[in-house]
Structures are given as C-alpha cells and as structure tokens.
Amino acid sequence: xxxxxKATREQTKQHNKQLVLNTIYGQxxxxxxxxxxxxxxxxxxxxxxxxxxxxxxxxxxxxxxPSAGGKPPILLSVVDDSYHLIGLDLANxxxxxxxxxxxxxxxHRVEIPIDGQGGDEALELVYQLSDQxxxxxxxxxxxxxxxxxxxxxxxxxxxxxxxxxxWENLSLVALLRDRYGLPVYLVNDSHAAxxxxxxxxxxxxxxxxxxxxxxxxxxxxxxxxxxxxxxxGYGAGEIGHVVVAGNGQQCQCGNYGxxxxxxxxxxxLKEAITxxxxxxxxxxxxxxxxxxxxxxxxxxxxxNNGDKSLEPFLANAGRYLAVTIANLIGALNIEHIVIxxxxxxxxxxxxxxxQTELHKRILSTLVAxxxxxxxxxxxxVVKLGAAALLLTSELGLT
Numbered sequence: 001x002x003x004x005x006k007a008t009r010e011q012t013k014q015h016n017k018q019l020v021l022n023t024i025y026g027q028x029x030x031x032x033x034x035x036x037x038x039x040x041x042x043x044x045x046x047x048x049x050x051x052x053x054x055x056x057x058x059x060x061x062x063x064x065x066p067s068a069g070g071k072p073p074i075l076l077s078v079v080d081d082s083y084h085l086i087g088l089d090l091a092n093x094x095x096x097x098x099x100x101x102x103x104x105x106x107x108h109r110v111e112i113p114i115d116g117q118g119g120d121e122a123l124e125l126v127y128q129l130s131d132q133x134x135x136x137x138x139x140x141x142x143x144x145x146x147x148x149x150x151x152x153x154x155x156x157x158x159x160x161x162x163x164x165x166x167w168e169n170l171s172l173v174a175l176l177r178d179r180y181g182l183p184v185y186l187v188n189d190s191h192a193a194x195x196x197x198x199x200x201x202x203x204x205x206x207x208x209x210x211x212x213x214x215x216x217x218x219x220x221x222x223x224x225x226x227x228x229x230x231x232x233g234y235g236a237g238e239i240g241h242v243v244v245a246g247n248g249q250q251c252q253c254g255n256y257g258x259x260x261x262x263x264x265x266x267x268x269l270k271e272a273i274t275x276x277x278x279x280x281x282x283x284x285x286x287x288x289x290x291x292x293x294x295x296x297x298x299x300x301x302x303x304n305n306g307d308k309s310l311e312p313f314l315a316n317a318g319r320y321l322a323v324t325i326a327n328l329i330g331a332l333n334i335e336h337i338v339i340x341x342x343x344x345x346x347x348x349x350x351x352x353x354x355q356t357e358l359h360k361r362i363l364s365t366l367v368a369x370x371x372x373x374x375x376x377x378x379x380x381v382v383k384l385g386a387a388a389l390l391l392t393s394e395l396g397l398t
Contacts, residue, residue, distance in 0.1 A: 118166030147192030194221025
C-alpha cells in the first residue's frame with residue numbers, strides 16, 4: 001500500500017537539516033551554493049539550515065573558496081570537536097573505551113582488565129570504564145555507544161545472552177541511561193565492527209560488507225546496502241557457535257567443535273601455552289615455568305619476531321574459518337569481507353590457508369569476485385562502530 005500521508009513541517013525541517021549536515025560532513029570544505037546544488041534544496045533553505053547548525057556549534061565558516069567570477073564563496077566545515085562520543089568495546093579480555101570526536105579521532109582511551117569476572121562484577125567494570133571516560137572530556141557528549149558480545153536486542157537495549165560475561169537479559173542501555181542521563185545505544189560487537197569498518201574503514205565505497213571479528217568470541221557483522229542486518233532475532237552473524245569440527249572440544253555454550261574452539265583467541269592462547277611448555281626452540285618457551293603469565297600480546301610479539309611455531313594452528317584455524325565464510329558468501333554473495341579482532345594480527349598466516357580452502361568449498365566464480373582483507377582499524381573497530389551508532393542515531397550522519 002502506498003503511504004500518501006504528507007510529512008509534517010517539523011519532519012521536513014529535520015530532514016533538510018540532516019541532509020545539509022550530511023553533505024557538509026561528507027566534504028572537507030564546501031560552500032552554501034555547492035550544498036544547495038548537491039541537495040537540490042533552495043539557497044534560502046540551505047542558508048537557514050546552515051545558520052541553525054552554526055548556532056549549535058556544529059558547523060563553522062572556515063575560509064574563502066576560489067571565485068567563479070563574482071564574490072568568492074565562504075566555505076563551511078563541520079566542527080570536529082563540537083561534540084564528543086563515547087564508544088565501548090566489551091568483547092575482549094579487557095573492557096576498552098574511547099572518547100571520539102565527530103570524525104572518529106580518538107581524544108582519550110581507557111582499558112580495564114576483566115580478569116575472568118562476569119555478572120554484576122563485570123557490570124561494575126562497565127561503570128568504572130564509563131566514569132573514567134566521562135571525566136576525560138569537557139566537550140558536549142552525544143552519548144554512549146556500546147559493542148557487546150553475545151545475542152543483543154538493539155531495539156530494547158538488552159543483552160539477551162553473553163556467555164563469556166555471564167549476562168542474561170541484562171537491560172544494559174536502561175542501566176547506563178539512568179546512571180548518566182545520556183543517550184545510550186547497544187549492538188553486538190561484531191555488528192559494531194561492521195559499522196565501524198563501513199563508516200571509517202577504507203573500502204572503495206563498498207555498499208555491502210561482512211566483518212568477521214575473531215577474538216575470545218567469533219562473530220560476523222553484516223552491512224547490506226548501507227544498513228546493518230540484525231536478523232529476525234538479532235542474532236545474524238552469530239557464527240562462533242556454529243559446529244565446524246566433528247568430535248571437537250566442548251565449547252562454553254555446551255556444544256562440541258564450535259568455530260570458537262578451533263579459531264578463537266582462547267584456543268590460540270591454549271595452543272601457545274602448550275608450545276611454550278613443549279617446544280624449546282620457540283620464543284614462547286621462556287614462559288614454560290609460568291604459562292599463566294602468557295598473554296595474546298606476547299604471542300603476537302613472538303610471531304612478529306619470526307617465531308613460526310604457531311603456524312600449523314593458524315593454518316588449521318584459517319581452514320575452519322573458510323568453512324563458515326564459504327557459507328556466508330554462498331548465502332549472501334557479499335564480495336567484501338574484512339577479518340578483524342586479535343587473531344587478524346596474524347595476517348597472511350591465517351588469510352592464505354583461508355583463501356586456499358575457500359576454493360575447495362564454493363564456486364570459483366564467487367571466490368574470484370570476493371575480496372578478503374584484514375582490518376586497517378583493527379584495534380579500534382568496535383569502539384568506532386559504537387561511536388558511529390551515535391553519529392547515525394543522534395545526528396543522522398551516515
């Protein structure tokens with residue numbers, strides 16, 4: 001049925017404001033005349049909207065452009081630090097947060113170790129993280145964006161189930177909104193990573209992409225035609241608990257042989273500890289008497305220094321990832337896939353076996369058209385995606 005209901009005057013005004021702000025945001029510097037041309041709005045409307053945006057401190061006049069024969073145009077730009085945004089990443093061994101400006105530039109970082117805590121103790125760490133970030137900025141805050149592990153209901157702001165954090169039906173958005181009096185938005189960490197890559201990554205104007213985030217958990221964030229795809233129950237991309245290894249190890253979810261048990265960072269660290277205790281030629285052997293002190297950072301450092309002892313595990317992980325990614329490609333035919341998370345730090349050691357295995361799992365025509373890369377904003381991708389939620393939801397920026 002065609003909706004013939006006309007937009008109200010206020011709705012039209014808000015639409016025009018978002019359109020003008022988006023246009024200015026998408027340029028380095030731009031004149032009012034050029035904004036009018038790109039938006040198809042009248043110059044009077046553009047001037048009125050720009051005046052409002054300048055009054056709010058969002059836009060400023062930043063210089064004069066070249067003359068086309070008449071009076072040189074005054075150029076406009078978004079004031080990058082007029083507002084700040086807080087982005088939280090709750091999906092790793094540490095809770096991480098940052099204060100961003102409107103361009104995604106980090107103004108302050110905070111990290112808090114989790115040390116295996118869950119339930120109310122983990123929630124208290126979220127409060128501590130947020131408190132520290134709030135104290136770190138004196139600019140106006142748009143709000144708090146959160147990327148959290150597990151099955152998330154973004155509309156209700158509820159963590160339905162986060163196995164690693166022992167959260168179930170946690171009303172995280174309401175708790176933080178009541179505590180801080182700010183807008184709060186919540187999505188699954190892999191969905192946040194996809195939004196971060198789509199908004200701030202370097203992907204040749206791709207309108208659709210998949211981000212496979214590999215950390216303690218493994219998930220896929222899916223952007224289709226510029227929109228996050230959540231699935232009917234908001235669990236789209238929950239690939240970490242898809243069984244890929246027959247007769248495999250038991251996962252925290254209770255099943256055996258889940259993707260996380262053969263390709264996640266915990267499985268990798270477990271393998272690294274075994275190597276440290278049994279391979280004197282490995283740089284990791286220095287931890288043979290204190291394996292509990294071995295961290296992912298040290299494993300990555302050893303690998304970057306030429307230690308090849310983990311390569312068999314990484315090759316195996318790449319092959320198992322290929323099984324799942326082949327199904328994503330076959331079902332969605334999205335041609336741009338980004339590998340993010342801690343395991344992405346191993347680069348070609350995991351990408352090459354992944355791509356080799358893909359050729360055995362799916363039509364060669366589809367593989368040939370699919371580009372698989374590691375994230376160029378890897379460490380901050382979830383926090384950036386959480387911040388992008390605020391840009392979209394509070395300012396209408398896309």
